[in-house]
Amino acid sequence: MVTTPATRPLKLARRMQRLGTETAFEVLVRARALESSGKDIVHLEIGEPDFDTPSNIIEAGVRALKSGWTHYGPSAGLPGLRQEIAKYVSRSRNVDVSPDQVVVVPGGKPIIFFTMLALVEEGDEVIYPNPGFPIYESMIEFLGARAVPIRLREEQGFAFDVDEFAGKITDRTKLIILNSPHNPTGGVLDEATIRKIARAMGDRDVMILSDEIYGRLIFEGEHFSLLSIPEFRERTILLDGFSKTYAMTGWRIGYGVMRQDLALQVSRLMTNSNSCTASFTQIAGIEALHGDQSSVDEMVQEFRRRRDLMVSELNRLRGFRCQMPHGAFYVFPNIEGTGWQSKKLADTLLEQAGVACLSGTSFGSYGEGYLRFSIANSIENIQKALERIHKWCSEHV
Numbered sequence: 071m072v073t074t075p076a077t078r079p080l081k082l083a084r085r086m087q088r089l090g091t092e093t094a095f096e097v098l099v100r101a102r103a104l105e106s107s108g109k110d111i112v113h114l115e116i117g118e119p120d121f122d123t124p125s126n127i128i129e130a131g132v133r134a135l136k137s138g139w140t141h142y143g144p145s146a147g148l149p150g151l152r153q154e155i156a157k158y159v160s161r162s163r164n165v166d167v168s169p170d171q172v173v174v175v176p177g178g179k180p181i182i183f184f185t186m187l188a189l190v191e192e193g194d195e196v197i198y199p200n201p202g203f204p205i206y207e208s209m210i211e212f213l214g215a216r217a218v219p220i221r222l223r224e225e226q227g228f229a230f231d232v233d234e235f236a237g238k239i240t241d242r243t244k245l246i247i248l249n250s251p252h253n254p255t256g257g258v259l260d261e262a263t264i265r266k267i268a269r270a271m272g273d274r275d276v277m278i279l280s281d282e283i284y285g286r287l288i289f290e291g292e293h294f295s296l297l298s299i300p301e302f303r304e305r306t307i308l309l310d311g312f313s314k315t316y317a318m319t320g321w322r323i324g325y326g327v328m329r330q331d332l333a334l335q336v337s338r339l340m341t342n343s344n345s346c347t348a349s350f351t352q353i354a355g356i357e358a359l360h361g362d363q364s365s366v367d368e369m370v371q372e373f374r375r376r377r378d379l380m381v382s383e384l385n386r387l388r389g390f391r392c393q394m395p396h397g398a399f400y401v402f403p404n405i406e407g408t409g410w411q412s413k414k415l416a417d418t419l420l421e422q423a424g425v426a427c428l429s430g431t432s433f434g435s436y437g438e439g440y441l442r443f444s445i446a447n448s449i450e451n452i453q454k455a456l457e458r459i460h461k462w463c464s465e466h467v
């Protein structure tokens with residue numbers, strides 16, 4: 071189809087200039103274009119499990135479609151799912167959550183969007199991890215707030231320096247974003263670190279968005295949530311969902327858990343935007359939480375196997391140095407020793423070696439000096455990618 075060029079200039083709202091993006095989708099488009107011109111590409115750029123959604127969940131979704139779950143539902147989510155989520159979160163975070171504190175949304179991402187729309191005013195300060203999930207910074211800037219990055223440090227296992235963090239909290243701080251296990255570094259904030267962060271925040275009147283979407287994908291130790299600390303229950307917004315844990319990225323389902331008055335406001339934003347999350351998807355979500363969990367354990371085992379291979383092989387490459395990630399499904403090697411800038415190296419590996427990965431700078435300015443590889447691909451493909459990178463490095467580094 072030929073697109074007719076527009077004749078009138080598009081008068082976009084100014085705020086659109088402040089909206090960022092998630093580079094993974096752009097790299098995927100470029101990788102696909104190279105593939106259609108005949109090049110073989112190994113995809114290590116996109117952050118979604120390569121596994122199929124477990125069959126019990128698919129069957130529940132199909133049954134739901136066939137039995138009429140094809141209509142609108144309540145904006146905050148189906149009561150049965152909100153109840154199941156409240157039970158799951160109460161159990162997993164050792165906290166008493168009620169269904170009216172739960173809002174079901176299409177994916178984890180809308181919780182970032184909606185809670186920030188509901189809470190953050192122009193000029194407010196928002197502290198967020200850098201490198202970090204790019205949507206945080208994008209949304210902060212879109213809303214005209216001030217983005218205050220807290221640098222994650224490789225030498226601290228990609229946690230941040232808590233004293234440095236404490237120094238960033240001011241009277242204008244409205245929201246603090248935490249993410250553990252962390253995208254893109256795979257870093258995990260353990261209980262001791264979360265408690266230290268909690269002490270640094272003290273009883274200040276700030277809200278905390280705790281993005282725990284990778285909370286079940288942990289290789290060592292146990293996931294710990296700020297929500298488990300009683301003094302932080304009222305101030306914490308938990309973001310979690312089904313995309314990563316149950317390989318359900320395309321179903322679009324996630325949720326937030328927050329104080330009930332805020333949950334009502336987020337539901338109003340749902341009414342104004344999506345109306346509701348797809349009803350059959352929510353029925354499948356009930357099965358995901360209620361049904362057999364062995365697929366999650368199997369997925370974690372497989373990711374661990376791939377992580378071990380990836381990290382040990384990357385550490386053999388000239389100019390690469392790679393920490394062991396303890397959660398999520400990414401590895402984040404330091405590539406300063408190659409003498410290449412991150413973006414240039416990521417682009418060149420795609421074009422010359424046929425390996426798609428992301429520049430650390432896709433996750434913020436402190437990502438310079440790093441690349442992100444997703445291990446959501448088969449061990450054979452990871453091996454193929456490593457061989458290609460190895461060959462390329464031996465010729466160019």
Ligand SMILES: Cc1ncc(COP(=O)(O)O)c(C=O)c1O
Nearest residue numbers: 117177178179203253311313324
């Ligand atoms: C840290 C983090 N938060 C939230 C999300 C959003 O997940 P969803 O696909 O459920 O919207 C992602 C997805 O990559 C993520 O990495």
